[in-house]
Amino acid sequence: AQSVTQLGSHVSVSEGALVLLRCNYSSSVPPYLFWYVQYPNQGLQLLLKYTTGATLVKGINGFEAEFKKSETSFHLTKPSAHMSDAAEYFCAVSLRMNYGGSQGNLIFGKGTKLSVKP
């Protein structure tokens, strides 16, 4: 069975500092990997995803994540935090199927709330 672990339910950084949000997965086959962001009182928005190819994935708002198979990790980073980055971030996985196979559901981590101090 697949599972997702996000280390740290709450991360606080200063404006301009590096953002690092950790995500590890457990799966018999490397899954598809996603990061979503949820701003206060809003739905979830996709930041980035890894399906195949280059293991360093760039997303919106300057975020990027690197898939490391040996570490079963997909940590999210941003070189310089901005106040507008304050939100909750969710890592998620879905089962990797054969081409054209149906998707199945997303399994989410418990989320990490990012605070940015001025």
Place this chain on the structure above:
Amino acid sequence: GAGVSQSPSNKVTEKGKDVELRCDPISGHTALYWYRQRLGQGLEFLIYFQGNSAPDKSGLPSDRFSAERTGESVSTLTIQRTQQEDSAVYLCASSLGYSGNTIYFGEGSWLTVV
């Protein structure tokens, strides 16, 4: 519309009443999902529809919860005899349904049971 649309956006109901939450997926999306998010917690999978296949209901927490989908369009999540622990945001999402596709979320229906 361009995105996943949910209604109502907010619902306050009395304990014991039934509620219906509606989801309009993105046009052409064959896969539709319902998730629940309790205050301060992560997303809990409820149910998944994919085309004409039998839905994956493995996440429904009790028989008070049910969902239907008409073809590849609108879905309704019904909660019967609501309890206070049902208070949560109910998020609907849709996708093209193929492995690795992006799943797009609506803004949710906030349910408060008093």
